[in-house]
Amino acid sequence: MSTPEPTVRRGRGRRPADEVRADVLRAVGELLLSEGMADLTFERAARTAGVSKTTLYKWWPSVGALALDGYFHAVEDELEFPDTGDIRADLLAQLRAFVAVMTGTPGGRVLAELIGHAQTDPELARAYRALYSGERRRLAGERLQRAQEIGQIRSDVDVQVLVDQLWGAVYHRLLIPDEPVTDAFVGALVANLLGGVGSGA
Amino acid sequence: MSTPEPTVRRGRGRRPADEVRADVLRAVGELLLSEGMADLTFERAARTAGVSKTTLYKWWPSVGALALDGYFHAVEDELEFPDTGDIRADLLAQLRAFVAVMTGTPGGRVLAELIGHAQTDPELARAYRALYSGERRRLAGERLQRAQEIGQIRSDVDVQVLVDQLWGAVYHRLLIPDEPVTDAFVGALVANLLGGVGSGA
DNA sequence: CAAGCATATGAACGATGCGTTCACAACGTC
DNA sequence: GACGTTGTGAACGCATCGTTCATATGCTTG
Numbered sequence: 001m002s003t004p005e006p007t008v009r010r011g012r013g014r015r016p017a018d019e020v021r022a023d024v025l026r027a028v029g030e031l032l033l034s035e036g037m038a039d040l041t042f043e044r045a046a047r048t049a050g051v052s053k054t055t056l057y058k059w060w061p062s063v064g065a066l067a068l069d070g071y072f073h074a075v076e077d078e079l080e081f082p083d084t085g086d087i088r089a090d091l092l093a094q095l096r097a098f099v100a101v102m103t104g105t106p107g108g109r110v111l112a113e114l115i116g117h118a119q120t121d122p123e124l125a126r127a128y129r130a131l132y133s134g135e136r137r138r139l140a141g142e143r144l145q146r147a148q149e150i151g152q153i154r155s156d157v158d159v160q161v162l163v164d165q166l167w168g169a170v171y172h173r174l175l176i177p178d179e180p181v182t183d184a185f186v187g188a189l190v191a192n193l194l195g196g197v198g199s200g201a
Numbered sequence: 202m203s204t205p206e207p208t209v210r211r212g213r214g215r216r217p218a219d220e221v222r223a224d225v226l227r228a229v230g231e232l233l234l235s236e237g238m239a240d241l242t243f244e245r246a247a248r249t250a251g252v253s254k255t256t257l258y259k260w261w262p263s264v265g266a267l268a269l270d271g272y273f274h275a276v277e278d279e280l281e282f283p284d285t286g287d288i289r290a291d292l293l294a295q296l297r298a299f300v301a302v303m304t305g306t307p308g309g310r311v312l313a314e315l316i317g318h319a320q321t322d323p324e325l326a327r328a329y330r331a332l333y334s335g336e337r338r339r340l341a342g343e344r345l346q347r348a349q350e351i352g353q354i355r356s357d358v359d360v361q362v363l364v365d366q367l368w369g370a371v372y373h374r375l376l377i378p379d380e381p382v383t384d385a386f387v388g389a390l391v392a393n394l395l396g397g398v399g400s401g402a
Numbered sequence: 403c404a405a406g407c408a409t410a411t412g413a414a415c416g417a418t419g420c421g422t423t424c425a426c427a428a429c430g431t432c
Numbered sequence: 433g434a435c436g437t438t439g440t441g442a443a444c445g446c447a448t449c450g451t452t453c454a455t456a457t458g459c460t461t462g
Contacts, residue, residue: 129379
């Protein structure tokens with residue numbers, strides 16, 4: 001409810017497409033980080049960006065797609081997959097960086113909301129997989145496979161399953177927060193998987 | 202959009218609360234399983250159940266809460282945690298049964314949509330944890346702890362982390378379907394964790 | 403058995419967002 | 433300098449929201 005939107009008045013007529021697009025993404029990013037995507041609508045995005053609603057409808061098929069664009073424009077995701085040759089250290093480093101972003105910035109909340117929205121917005125789900133999750137899965141898989149090739153991970157293991165048991169486990173706690181996401185949790189994830197939790201035969 | 206709702210005409214005045222509640226839950230369950238919760242609204246639920254919208258607003262704080270009630274009324278979740286004394290076999294059995302429900306019935310889709318909706322509906326999120334996820338985490342934890350006590354799982358392991366690396370991994374593939382959820386996947390989950398995927402030191 | 407309380411009903415309301423339409427204006431190009 | 437592309441502003445009908453109100457009836461108490 002209602003900070004009076006900073007409605008920017010403009011004349012009519014065309015403005016450069018790139019300029020408009022930049023305004024929109026900036027505005028959407030701001031709205032997302034400050035209020036989450038529950039209250040994000042075409043109407044509000046248009047008002048905040050000082051852009052015609054018509055324009056938004058022409059460029060983005062759904063609120064979700066708009067949010068996805070705005071989110072990535074805002075965070076310029078830069079989670080690297082380090083490769084020092086030591087898979088245990090690299091996994092810990094990457095997962096800790098990931099957790100830091102997810103819990104220490106509004107980015108985690110927004111990402112969760114994007115995934116949430118994707119459950120009932122096929123358009124957004126497709127865009128999310130195409131732009132984000134697929135790529136990250138590929139990068140993680142490549143790093144894990146290199147570890148496998150030099151014998152740090154058993155050769156009969158399907159590395160994609162490991163992605164679910166590491167990052168997927170983190171997402172699980174983000175989306176269904178019964179338990180906290182801590183560095184200790186991350187340490188346990190890696191230790192459990194690499195060393196195994198069974199004892200005897 | 203728009204099967205013409207089977208509007209049930211009724212007289213005015215009070216009907217037994219239990220009867221009304223039953224009608225509502227039945228209707229919501231039907232709507233959820235047939236159309237998902239994207240199109241579920243107070244309006245449609247009221248129309249389908251042949252109940253006044255006012256009544257719904259009085260009993261349920263949000264569409265999400267209504268959906269959650271309707272869902273559990275419809276599926277009467279009965280995923281047991283077997284205990285044969287063999288933790289590997291029991292985990293496989295439970296996870297396979299879980300996966301069967303999630304992929305073989307509309308229940309999986311609806312559950313994903315509930316979790317999705319909970320990301321932007323704190324009321325629903327709280328209800329979900331209270332009614333469902335917390336309880337299931339507790340049950341799984343107890344079974345894992347028994348295995349730990351008889352030495353099938355190492356004693357220094359935090360069993361709650363295992364929940365995230367087993368069921369959480371499944372949820373990950375359900376919510377972000379880059380990779381399929383199969384029995385082979387389940388097998389790999391259990392094998393990876395119990396045996397470990399590292400090789401050397 | 404009668405009185406009264408609790409509760410569902412139906413109808414209406416203003417507000418908001420949706421998704422689309424339209425004529426018009428200005429930018430960039432040829 | 434003309435033209436086509438593209439954003440602009442305004443207005444629509446429609447759906448849902450969340451709320452209000454007087455009314456009708458089942459249930460319970462005395």
